[in-house]
Amino acid sequence: MTKVALVTGGTRGIGAAICKALQAAGHKVAASYAGNDEAAARFKAETGIPVYKWDVGDYDACAAGIATVEAENGPIDILVNNAGITRDGFFHKMTKEHWSEVIRTNLDSLFNMTRPVIEGMRARGFGRIVVISSINGQKGQMGQVNYSAAKAGDIGFVKALAQENANKGITVNAITPGYIGTDMVAAMPEAALQRVVAGIPVGRLGKPEEIAQMVVWLASEHGAFATGATFSINGGQYMA
Numbered sequence: 459m460t461k462v463a464l465v466t467g468g469t470r471g472i473g474a475a476i477c478k479a480l481q482a483a484g485h486k487v488a489a490s491y492a493g494n495d496e497a498a499a500r501f502k503a504e505t506g507i508p509v510y511k512w513d514v515g516d517y518d519a520c521a522a523g524i525a526t527v528e529a530e531n532g533p534i535d536i537l538v539n540n541a542g543i544t545r546d547g548f549f550h551k552m553t554k555e556h557w558s559e560v561i562r563t564n565l566d567s568l569f570n571m572t573r574p575v576i577e578g579m580r581a582r583g584f585g586r587i588v589v590i591s592s593i594n595g596q597k598g599q600m601g602q603v604n605y606s607a608a609k610a611g612d613i614g615f616v617k618a619l620a621q622e623n624a625n626k627g628i629t630v631n632a633i634t635p636g637y638i639g640t641d642m643v644a645a646m647p648e649a650a651l652q653r654v655v656a657g658i659p660v661g662r663l664g665k666p667e668e669i670a671q672m673v674v675w676l677a678s679e680h681g682a683f684a685t686g687a688t689f690s691i692n693g694g695q696y697m698a
């Protein structure tokens with residue numbers, strides 16, 4: 459069952475692993491990214507997957523970008539809202555800019571990316587929407603009030619949208635990764651990272667591929683009965 463998949467933030471980290479896994483499962487995959495042209499070019503050369511640059515926080519850019527992706531690849535059947543950022547710091551020192559950047563990239567993006575594809579999915583009677591939320595949207599995390607708020611919002615989005623579209627062959631699910639070994643986590647101070655790993659019962663960071671295989675399953679026919687769900691993949695760090 460070859461489908462057309464679009465993965466936001468698909469050129470690095472978890473998104474890149476998702477793209478490769480969907481491609482290996484036989485899907486036609488497109489990846490979007492924000493601005494790191496070098497990483498995108500490397501990813502494209504390695505995988506042959508086409509890459510598209512726009513800001514998922516900008517509705518008009520998303521609508522135009524999706525139109526291009528669909529013109530070149532066909533209607534989007536599988537949408538993986540993966541792009542995300544952190545702007546960490548205690549709330550009592552947080553700037554409005556850091557609040558807004560995280561909300562628009564990690565939460566507004568769900569409207570911006572999903573609204574342009576949902577009508578087509580409903581008309582065709584098939585769709586798979588997967589949102590990469592976070593463990594910290596479930597448990598909260600000091601230093602990440604902005605990120606935790608956005609990621610918790612992602613889960614509410616999934617639950618409501620799943621109800622609206624369950625009878626149209628469309629599933630909508632969230633994955634809440636724990637700490638995964640990507641650039642995002644590498645940016646953490648070493649001491650803080652060591653404290654985090656010490657709190658993970660499995661005793662290590664997760665691998666991007668361990669998130670990617672969950673997306674492949676959700677996108678498949680076997681995932682048809684799973685909707686509105688939140689799948690925790692966190693090495694036992696938090697049992698929601």
Ligand SMILES: NC(=O)c1ccc[n+]([C@@H]2O[C@H](COP(=O)([O-])OP(=O)(O)OC[C@H]3O[C@@H](n4cnc5c(N)ncnc54)[C@H](OP(=O)(O)O)[C@@H]3O)[C@@H](O)[C@H]2O)c1
Pocket residue numbers: 466467468469470471472473490491492493494495497512513514515540541542543563590591592593634635636637638639640641642643
């Ligand atoms: N890593 C973890 O431990 C972890 C844990 C829980 C949840 N998550 C979530 O998983 C997702 C992926 O995380 P990651 O660790 O793989 O991140 P990453 O390595 O930092 O990669 C982020 C990707 O998102 C893209 N991106 C960022 N802002 C964007 C924007 N405004 N518009 C379009 N694309 C944008 C980046 O594009 P450029 O390359 O152009 O910058 C890049 O491709 C995020 O939503 C993150 O919150 C991660």
